[in-house]
Amino acid sequence: MSEQAAMMSEAANDTAVGATMAMSTSSPPPTSPAKPKLDLTLYLVTSSSLLPPNATLESHIESAIKGGVTIVQLREKNLDTAPFIALGKRIHSITKKYGVPLLINDRVDVALAVGCEGAHIGWDDMDYTTARNLLGPTAIIGLSVSNVTQASLAASTTADYIGIGPVFPTRTKPDASTPLYPPGVRQILELIYSKRPELPSVAIGSINATNLQAVLYKSRPAEGLPLAGVAVVSAIISSTDPESAASTLLSLHKAPPPWAPPPQSQTTVFTHFYLPLILSKVVTIIRSIKEHKPLVHHITNAVVKNFSANITLATGGSPIMSENMEEVADLAAITPHSACLVNMGTSGPAERRLYALAIKENNKAGKPIVFDPVGAGATGTRKETVRWVLDECGYVDVIKGNEGEIRTVAGEGIRMKGVDSDVGGGVEELVKVVKGVAGRERNVVVATGATDVLSDGTRTILVMNGHPFQALVTGMGCALGSVLCAALAANKDDKLMSCLAAVLLYNTAAERAVKRDGAKGPGSFSVAFLDELYEIGELCAKGEGSWLNDVKVEFM
Numbered sequence: 001m002s003e004q005a006a007m008m009s010e011a012a013n014d015t016a017v018g019a020t021m022a023m024s025t026s027s028p029p030p031t032s033p034a035k036p037k038l039d040l041t042l043y044l045v046t047s048s049s050l051l052p053p054n055a056t057l058e059s060h061i062e063s064a065i066k067g068g069v070t071i072v073q074l075r076e077k078n079l080d081t082a083p084f085i086a087l088g089k090r091i092h093s094i095t096k097k098y099g100v101p102l103l104i105n106d107r108v109d110v111a112l113a114v115g116c117e118g119a120h121i122g123w124d125d126m127d128y129t130t131a132r133n134l135l136g137p138t139a140i141i142g143l144s145v146s147n148v149t150q151a152s153l154a155a156s157t158t159a160d161y162i163g164i165g166p167v168f169p170t171r172t173k174p175d176a177s178t179p180l181y182p183p184g185v186r187q188i189l190e191l192i193y194s195k196r197p198e199l200p201s202v203a204i205g206s207i208n209a210t211n212l213q214a215v216l217y218k219s220r221p222a223e224g225l226p227l228a229g230v231a232v233v234s235a236i237i238s239s240t241d242p243e244s245a246a247s248t249l250l251s252l253h254k255a256p257p258p259w260a261p262p263p264q265s266q267t268t269v270f271t272h273f274y275l276p277l278i279l280s281k282v283v284t285i286i287r288s289i290k291e292h293k294p295l296v297h298h299i300t301n302a303v304v305k306n307f308s309a310n311i312t313l314a315t316g317g318s319p320i321m322s323e324n325m326e327e328v329a330d331l332a333a334i335t336p337h338s339a340c341l342v343n344m345g346t347s348g349p350a351e352r353r354l355y356a357l358a359i360k361e362n363n364k365a366g367k368p369i370v371f372d373p374v375g376a377g378a379t380g381t382r383k384e385t386v387r388w389v390l391d392e393c394g395y396v397d398v399i400k401g402n403e404g405e406i407r408t409v410a411g412e413g414i415r416m417k418g419v420d421s422d423v424g425g426g427v428e429e430l431v432k433v434v435k436g437v438a439g440r441e442r443n444v445v446v447a448t449g450a451t452d453v454l455s456d457g458t459r460t461i462l463v464m465n466g467h468p469f470q471a472l473v474t475g476m477g478c479a480l481g482s483v484l485c486a487a488l489a490a491n492k493d494d495k496l497m498s499c500l501a502a503v504l505l506y507n508t509a510a511e512r513a514v515k516r517d518g519a520k521g522p523g524s525f526s527v528a529f530l531d532e533l534y535e536i537g538e539l540c541a542k543g544e545g546s547w548l549n550d551v552k553v554e555f556m
């Protein structure tokens with residue numbers, strides 16, 4: 001305590017940088033320094049042990065600030081007090097030059113001794129009130145939270161910001177709590193907003209250039225403050241080029257993610273009154289498949305490959321079946337109109353690596369991903385693959401599955417026998433599940449069955465068309481994924497409308513197929529179905545929409 005008191009008096013003699021920074025902008029009287037400006041956009045947290053060989057923390061931090069870091073936290077777990085203070089002072093002389101606040105991790109005494117702008121404290125550290133009393137009202141103080149209980153307590157303080165994490169598993173903090181993943185971050189943001197609507201937050205834990213946009217997008221609450229920024233350690237500290245690492249992260253932060261729909265592109269008038277308008281869009285979308293012949297990269301199971309390729313061709317798309325990791329990036333970038341189907345028909349470690357790569361490369365190229373969680377509830381491995389794809393691999397634009405699969409994705413403990421779904425809940429109940437998953441993932445969910453349920457979390461559509469023969473042909477369910485891909489690749493404006501077009505095309509083709517001469521059972525039906533897909537496409541190419549006369553849809 002006496003050591004701390006001594007440091008506090010030393011700090012009082014030192015020029016308070018918060019005051020200096022604030023004074024340089026608004027010149028308040030020296031006796032009442034204002035709080036330094038807090039910009040959490042790109043928050044660098046240090047760890048000298050992760051520096052590349054021959055790099056110094058001083059030069060690394062300076063370069064990172066040049067690249068766009070907006071706030072720095074000195075987090076040095078293995079330093080004794082004296083060298084920690086000495087390092088803090090050296091770093092502070094750098095951050096001050098750029099007007100970037102410096103906070104000290106855990107050690108309020110060191111923050112005082114350094115005379116920097118504040119401290120970041122966790123649950124094992126000094127309590128908030130004591131830290132605030134010691135550091136004073138103008139210091140920046142951040143608090144860590146790892147769950148909603150901590151978030152509730154933290155939001156009842158006057159802390160300046162909240163650090164939410166870990167988002168993902170991280171090697172940088174071996175004692176970190178269970179990962180939250182973006183939906184968990186979102187829950188915490190909602191809780192914080194309900195208690196202190198103006199309190200900003202950052203997310204931390206294995207955030208890097210690959211996942212930053214997905215973290216920001218998927219964690220964004222429907223209402224209230226989104227993340228103010230992201231905090232990173234290894235993504236900048238372990239880089240050999242911290243300036244460009246920081247500037248890449250910053251530009252990703254500023255840019256809309258490639259999968260976000262263009263502003264104002266969504267059909268907002270979604271009621272029966274507008275059915276003719278909606279159906280004319282369906283025709284336009286199917287016509288655009290014919291026009292663009294989108295490439296559909298299939299990562300799918302062996303049983304359905306041939307059928308899926310034929311369905312894609314009949315629809316007007318161009319199928320490619322490839323599980324070669326080496327060509328995933330090329331396929332994602334080869335043409336402006338492409339999409340990738342990730343069908344979890346088989347799900348071992350090699351497939352998981354392939355799915356991750358496909359999602360990463362298609363996210364990067366701004367190409368839609370349709371994820372089919374085949375047999376999701378059948379085994380623990382499949383459940384884990386679903387969790388991993390959705391939590392850790394990036395963003396999937398559409399999830400398509402039968403009721404059991406979608407309920408498993410929602411987190412229900414459904415036991416599926418193989419890949420078939422026999423859960424048999426009512427449609428109303430299913431609508432809630434589908435909307436819930438779509439809202440959680442901020443994407444579109446298509447649940448197939450006698451009534452298909454499509455939702456983007458806000459708008460929900462029921463489609464009652466189709467024929468029971470569809471359930472008797474192997475690959476029929478999986479190949480809908482191909483048509484969804486073709487429609488999404490051809491029309492980027494409104495994903496829900498593209499999915500509706502694909503589902504109406506598919507189910508109407510089935511109804512028309514059984515009316516054809518000779519379609520007496522599943523075998524002849526599957527051939528007639530291909531012909532009908534093709535014929536409907538031809539009608540749409542001519543702008544003809546009469547094939548939609550018998551659609552049975554409901555908007556909710």
Ligand SMILES: Cc1ncc(COP(=O)(O)OP(=O)(O)O)c(N)n1
Pocket residue numbers: 043045073075105106120121122123125142143144145162163164165173202204231
């Ligand atoms: C911005 C930010 N958020 C969270 C943390 C984690 O802090 P804490 O829980 O105190 O864990 P350690 O960093 O001390 O290991 C952080 N440091 N920064």
Ligand SMILES: Cc1ncsc1CCOP(=O)(O)O
Pocket residue numbers: 045165166167170171172173176204205206207231232233234235
């Ligand atoms: C300090 C901290 N708190 C939660 S996760 C974490 C470590 C983040 O480091 P990285 O960005 O390297 O995963």
